[in-house]
Amino acid sequence: MASFSKILIANRGEIAVRVIRACRELGIKAVAVYSEVDRGAMHVRLADEAYPIGPAPASQSYLQQRILIDAALQAGCEAVHPGYGFLAENAEFAAAVNSAGLAFIGSSPESIRLLGNKVQSRKKMVEAGVPVAPGIELDRDSRGRAKRMRAAEEIGFPVLIKAASGGGGKGMRVVQDPDELEKSIEAARRESKAAFGDDAVFLEKYIVNPRHVEFQIFGDMHGNRVHMFERECSIQRRHQKIIEESPAPALSDALRKRMGAAAVKVAEAAKYYNAGTVEFLLDAEGNFYFLEVNTRIQVEHPVTEAVLGIDLVALQILVAMGAELPWRQSNLSQRGHAIECRIYAEDAAAGFLPAAGTVDLLVAPHAPGVRFDNGVESGDEVTVHYDPIIAKLIASASTRDAALKRMRNALDETVILGLTTNIEFLKSVIDHPEYRAGRQHIGFIEENFQSWQTPQPSADGLHAAVALAAMSAALKSPAVNSDGEGYPDPWASLGAWQLGMKAE
């Protein structure tokens, strides 16, 4: 079995931080890379070594395959961890990493290529007997406007336009109105090109109000493949998940078994190894449709870690070294319930507009069963160049209800000041009686939170907040002085003060 002593992490933000921590536990040195705006970022601060890879736009830095591979070779790494996003699902990158004599911590280029092409993978899954939703590829040149319209009408509006090499809702558009078809295809292509460097898109039947239920799969390079049960990720805004949980409230044991078996079938059909996720849509009647496979670690992997007690990122590294999976399917079971909230720098009251800025203060919540995976700390910048994720908050407990209460408290105790975050919005979702009851679907946010506004504080709350604001306004001292010598006593230097009062 190979053994890695140093790994290059071809990513940034919270997932780079997550991989660095796994490396540290395994006694492996972690090498970070950074664009010009990430020079002092958290993942760089935590790394053992760090290399600059270019200007801020991802296309000139985090997507530069040659530069990343050269950095890995220069640093003396044996392997590359791609994280999620950027090059994580790029088969050419995986192949190039392998050709350079490095291990790619993920599946084989062949499997990634097959599953990354949503059109091919659909065909393969139909052959393997996995249920899929009807859909059609949109070829840019050989099909005219009329042909595209015919295809959409055949499937039946509403249709979904998806990036062939996409994920995370980027390059995806729901089209209700046939008049919007061309415009939406064009927008999807532009987004897809910008996000994935590929503007191929396809049409799929839009299944109304399904649940998004996905199965974690894992394989080793010795032919062992298991599923690690499901995550329900139906709470989405702009087709991007914001709250995920495991187990899925809607699954009976029988349905869970059937879907798990289908997920393993998908893994077998693609000869898949390392961590992956098989996504399904589940309708109200209990029919499920294969959606796609994400050939990487997922943002929401911590809920599976909590419910199974497994470190998925460490396992990714071990499997890439050639280790066998330490368990068979029958050894795995779910225990308790876990929920994840994604904390974004965005304005939920203004259509979830990204809200870049400086995190003036970040205080993570601490409590039993609470985990906080952050990619920024106090003083860090959330820039317009990358995903606006600040942190992931995970709460786990023995039951769903207990996990929800834990999550609610933890959200209250999470302090992020300086920019607009979606924390208030997440609380409103967690408090919604339908969500509490586990009745969710992927249109849940659109249906229930269309005109959501930030709740106004109570009279007492506002008064106390003003008191704190007045104190903050009056104090000129920094929280920590430049020598890092703790807190100065502002009262000593300031004495009695008053704000907004005429001399009496």
Next chain:
Amino acid sequence: MKMKIGGAIHDVRAKNTGANLAVALNNETREYEIIACAPPKFVLRIGDSIVTGYGVRSGDRIHVHIKGSACIFEDVSQAESVVAGGGLDGEGQVVAPMPGNVIKVLVSEGELVKRHQPLVIVEAMKMENEVRAGGDAIVAKILAQAGKQVMSGEVLVELEPAKQDHGNGAEAIP
């Protein structure tokens, strides 16, 4: 001083007398006991209740976290009135709602636009956002340029009222 919170402007006065803090908000005065002052963390007591919170100042803004919620105060004692965004009457400046890149300008100067018609596509964090007209209007001037970066609040398009006598052959708006 005048503080703005969530769109509303409040009259605020505060007086620190050693161990206590008197705060008047819109003429309602309350007395807090200061238990701990370790910026950015503050602990106050009012009646039997402990109030723990955080506050940081950045420029004219004061960010406060209290009882699980974050709020932003703006010191508007000196602020002038600023026109931001195309108004409902369709007049005024349309500004970038966040920093990003201009992907596409969808209108041209002199064009008649309708309420909520997309004017410019701005991309931030790989998501495209349409900046729309606040009301029926005529595009007076386009400052946005495709491919250019814009700051939050930067003027993208200037609109003027869509009157019938304004512009050549502008049709009545239904």
